[in-house]
Amino acid sequence: MTSPLQQKIKITGPSMVTANRTSDGVVIYRTAQQGWSASLSDAAIVRTSDEARALLNEANADDVGAIGAYIAPVELKEGGEIKPGNLREHIRSKGLTIDLLPA
Amino acid sequence: MYAYDELDRTLINERVSEFRDQVKRRLAGELTEDEFKMLRLQNGVYLQLHAYMFRVAIPYGTLSSKQLRALARVARRYDRGYGHFTTRQNIQFNWIKLAELPDALADLAEVGIHAMQTSGNNMRNVTSDQWAGVAPGEVEDPRIWSEILRQHTTLHPEFSFLPRKFKIAITASEHDRAAIKVHDIGLRLHRNADGETGFEVLVGGGLGRTPFIAKTIKPFVPGRDILSYVEAILRVYNQYGRRDNIYKARIKILVHELGIEKFAREVDEEWRQMDGGGLTLDHSVIEEVRSRFSYPAYEKLPHMPDELKQAAHDPLFERWRKNSVAPHKVQGYSIVTLSLKPVGGPPGDATADQMDAVADLADRYSFGEIRVGHEQNLALPHVAKRDLPQLWKALDRIGLATPNVNLVTDIIACPGLDYCSLANARSIPIAQELTRRFANHDTAEMIGRLHINISGCINACGHHHVGHIGILGVEKNGEEFYQITIGGRADENAQMGALIGPAVPYAEVADVIEDIVEAYLALRDRPEELFVDTVKRLGVEPFKERVYATR
Numbered sequence: 001m002t003s004p005l006q007q008k009i010k011i012t013g014p015s016m017v018t019a020n021r022t023s024d025g026v027v028i029y030r031t032a033q034q035g036w037s038a039s040l041s042d043a044a045i046v047r048t049s050d051e052a053r054a055l056l057n058e059a060n061a062d063d064v065g066a067i068g069a070y071i072a073p074v075e076l077k078e079g080g081e082i083k084p085g086n087l088r089e090h091i092r093s094k095g096l097t098i099d100l101l102p103a
Numbered sequence: 104m105y106a107y108d109e110l111d112r113t114l115i116n117e118r119v120s121e122f123r124d125q126v127k128r129r130l131a132g133e134l135t136e137d138e139f140k141m142l143r144l145q146n147g148v149y150l151q152l153h154a155y156m157f158r159v160a161i162p163y164g165t166l167s168s169k170q171l172r173a174l175a176r177v178a179r180r181y182d183r184g185y186g187h188f189t190t191r192q193n194i195q196f197n198w199i200k201l202a203e204l205p206d207a208l209a210d211l212a213e214v215g216i217h218a219m220q221t222s223g224n225n226m227r228n229v230t231s232d233q234w235a236g237v238a239p240g241e242v243e244d245p246r247i248w249s250e251i252l253r254q255h256t257t258l259h260p261e262f263s264f265l266p267r268k269f270k271i272a273i274t275a276s277e278h279d280r281a282a283i284k285v286h287d288i289g290l291r292l293h294r295n296a297d298g299e300t301g302f303e304v305l306v307g308g309g310l311g312r313t314p315f316i317a318k319t320i321k322p323f324v325p326g327r328d329i330l331s332y333v334e335a336i337l338r339v340y341n342q343y344g345r346r347d348n349i350y351k352a353r354i355k356i357l358v359h360e361l362g363i364e365k366f367a368r369e370v371d372e373e374w375r376q377m378d379g380g381g382l383t384l385d386h387s388v389i390e391e392v393r394s395r396f397s398y399p400a401y402e403k404l405p406h407m408p409d410e411l412k413q414a415a416h417d418p419l420f421e422r423w424r425k426n427s428v429a430p431h432k433v434q435g436y437s438i439v440t441l442s443l444k445p446v447g448g449p450p451g452d453a454t455a456d457q458m459d460a461v462a463d464l465a466d467r468y469s470f471g472e473i474r475v476g477h478e479q480n481l482a483l484p485h486v487a488k489r490d491l492p493q494l495w496k497a498l499d500r501i502g503l504a505t506p507n508v509n510l511v512t513d514i515i516a517c518p519g520l521d522y523c524s525l526a527n528a529r530s531i532p533i534a535q536e537l538t539r540r541f542a543n544h545d546t547a548e549m550i551g552r553l554h555i556n557i558s559g560c561i562n563a564c565g566h567h568h569v570g571h572i573g574i575l576g577v578e579k580n581g582e583e584f585y586q587i588t589i590g591g592r593a594d595e596n597a598q599m600g601a602l603i604g605p606a607v608p609y610a611e612v613a614d615v616i617e618d619i620v621e622a623y624l625a626l627r628d629r630p631e632e633l634f635v636d637t638v639k640r641l642g643v644e645p646f647k648e649r650v651y652a653t654r
Contacts, residue, residue: 023130024200025154064132068150086581088520092152096521098449098531100185 009053009071013085016043016074017052017059018092019066027092028066030059036066040082040093045074104167104472105250106395107215114258115212118219122146123205130202145225147218148204151524157182157199158221159211163231163249163273164192164475168462171473173214175458181207186458188443188451190477190515190566191270192230193221197522219257224265226256230272232280233476236398237484239432242292242300245275247393248329251384254392255330262337266344267352269337270309277595282477284308284317284597285569287354288333293323301325306336306366307358308597310563315355316597318363320370326389331382335374339366399470399485404435407488414492422544423495426506428486437488439469441481441498442505442513446542449531450516451479460501468494478554479515480508510547511555511620512538515566519559519576520583526559528576528583528609533557536613541620550620553634556591569593571635572619573600574612583609589619589646590638603647607654615650622649 017030021038028036029043037043046052052071059069073085084090091097107115122142129139147158159174166174174194178186181203182196189195199207211217220227229249236244252271256262262269272281275292283289289305302324308317324332340354343361358366414420429438441461443451453461461481465473468490469483476482481503486494498504507513514537517523519530534557541547556570560577567573573588584606591600607615620634626645627637638646 020150020154022136023202025150025198027153063135064130067136087583088152091520095153097529098521098535099447100449100452 009049009056011046011049011052011071011073014045014047014074014076015052015071015085016040016045016082017055017069018043018072018089019059019069022065022067030055030069034058036062040074040084043074043082045076045082046071104165104397105162105246106397108395111215112212115215115217115219118146118217119205119208119212122208126201126205141223143201144222145219146204146208147221148199148201149222149524151197151518151522152520153522154198155201155204156522157196157204157207157218158189159194159196159216159218160221160228161192161194161216161475162228162253163235163246164233164477165235165246166473166475167214168465168471168473170214170216171458171462171465173211173216175455175462177207177210178455178458180210184456185452185454187449187518188453188475188479188481190479190517190564191228192233192475192477193228194475195518197518222268223263224267225263225269226252226259226265227268227270229253229256230270230281230286230477232274232276233474233482234280234429234438234484235275235474236396237431237433237436237438238276239430240276241432242275242294244393244396245273245281245290245292247389247396248290248292248302248326249273250392250396251330251389252333255334255382261341265337265341266346267349267354269340269354271333279593279595279597280476282566282569282593282597284595285310285314285566285593286317288336289317290329295323299325302329304329304332304336307355307363309353309355310566310568311353312350312561312563313353313356313359314563314568314599315359316599317355318358320363320367327384327386328379330384331377331379332370332374334380334382335370335377338373338377339369343369399472401433401436401485402487404487404489406434408435410489410492414495417492420492420495422548423504423506424491426510426548427504427508428491431485435488437486437491439483439486439491439494440476440508441483441503442508443480443503444507444513444538445502445505446512446538447535448502448538450514450534453481457501457503460497461503464494464497478513480513506544507547509552509554511541511550511553512547514538514555514557515570516557517559517564519557519565523559523564525562526576527578528559528585530557530559530565530574530576533574533576533585533609533612537616540613540617549630550624551630551633553620554592555616566593567591568599569597570600571633571638572616574616577606579606585609585612587612587615587619587650589643590635592635601643603643604651611654618650619646622646
């Protein structure tokens with residue numbers, strides 16, 4: 001039985017946990033080695049809601065290193081390549097989609 | 104310019120020291136993010152998609168050249184070499200590091216700039232007409248009153264934990280350039296039948312998910328009473344404003360739910376009980392604030408100098424002059440708007456090099472003063488007409504002479520999903536594509552005044568509701584779609600735009616806007632009829648038909 005205090009989490013496909021690094025705000029991903037990486041390719045992939053909850057709890061426990069942790073979808077390509085699962089994560093992973101200077 | 108006194112300088116410096124200590128404790132793990140979040144927000148520090156974002160206040164949109172150079176230095180030293188001017192006379196830096204923020208704040212404090220109350224549920228930057236003090240026909244300089252309100256509300260304990268953020272804008276001109284009708288409180292400075300100066304007070308305006316045009320709560324409040332009257336409004340809001348639901352917490356919801364008459368009675372009763380509350384402004388207090396604003400020693404100059412007559416033969420100069428130069432209250436001078444909307448550029452962005460160059464030009468041509476408008480452009484407020492040709496050449500060299508002010512490519516846009524953690528869709532690339540579609544200045548001039556406003560989410564930082572054409576980004580099944588409204592306006596006749604139909608996908612937005620503009624050109628009854636007036640005359644139907652007939 002789920003505790004009423006337990007966060008309701010439901011994922012529908014492969015997911016990862018992402019946050020921003022506290023010192024400089026850089027986008028980071030939770031790794032399977034209980035650390036953080038600035039590369040999406042290093043992200044731990046979870047496939048069930050229980051796994052996702054556990055990874056998020058682990059990420060949230062690192063309040064000094066990271067802020068704003070949350071679960072986000074990913075796409076797994078052939079060969080194991082990890083791609084962002086939505087536009088927001090694509091932009092966080094790849095950067096701005098715009099030209100900064102007039103063209 | 105307003106000269107800060109020792110009290111202001113001490114307050115700002117103390118705040119920097121305080122925040123430096125808070126950041127140190129946060130990075131050392133002595134403060135949790137939950138504990139730190141409100142502290143950083145009170146210093147204008149948000150967390151966005153890629154990094155922290157640092158929002159700096161530019162009170163009533165007035166900057167000295169020294170201050171603009173300090174902003175350039177922050178952009179260069181602590182960010183990625185540019186900043187973004189917002190729709191509320193602030194500047195945002197998008198890539199700031201938390202560990203370096205106290206140093207950035209300290210650099211700004213040296214020139215009297217800060218980030219207090221640029222976020223959080225408190226009184227935000229009190230904004231004003233960017234032409235304040237120089238616009239012909241103005242009742243008086245509204246910045247004096249903005250400054251009085253700024254001083255009273257800065258770190259005011261009663262207004263530091265309001266139900267939600269609170270925004271005031273002030274104008275003193277017939278034509279409202281400060282968008283006062285979409286603010287929590289809008290103040291219109293005018294004279295009553297006895298010649299006394301005071302304010303029409305409007306309340307309950309705002310955009311976001313529940314947009315309202317502000318309503319007049321009192322047609323005339325004498326200047327000496329404005330502080331107590333605004334405080335009475337805030338007290339009623341503080342007491343009755345909802346704190347249980349963030350989406351219903353703004354004063355506009357309270358005014359709407361109570362009705363303006365009942366809300367006004369509550370305010371009047373509070374005001375009566377306050378009996379001034381020690382806030383009635385003594386003449387000497389007002390004059391003290393007024394005396395701290397310095398005005399240039401204008402020369403006596405001809406209305407039409409020879410330099411201007413000669414330059415008029417250059418069609419490119421003339422195009423720019425007609426578009427970007429406005430009359431000044433002093434003969435021989437002009438107000439010059441610097442478009443931050445180059446074709447293909449992000450609206451409202453300026454590089455550190457541009458900021459430095461504008462500061463130099465302000466020193467040379469505008470008594471060292473720069474203004475920031477809510478339309479995300481800059482202005483030089485005191486340019487001698489004889490200097491216009493030289494200024495134009497200099498602005499052109501730094502990419503700030505695009506002759507598109509108030510035209511279709513002078514687009515207001517929020518940062519959107521490229522930067523913002525709240526956004527559902529991108530704003531900037533839509534704006535960039537539109538500026539490319541309408542890049543031909545002859546076409547833009549032929550279209551005439553047309554304001555396009557783009558927001559990447561319902562929070563409406565791009566003021567899409569009041570754009571002549573409003574574009575709102577929404578997310579549908581993981582894809583970016585955009586709702587289009589037409590007929591909105593943010594001036595003295597402010598009104599919300601009307602939705603023309605179902606949202607359209609990202610790839611079709613520019614085509615749809617072109618269709619709307621083409622429909623307008625075919626429908627207007629004469630070239631002088633503005634887009635917004637054609638919509639008012641005909642309604643949305645003909646535009647809707649044009650857009651959706653083939654979609």
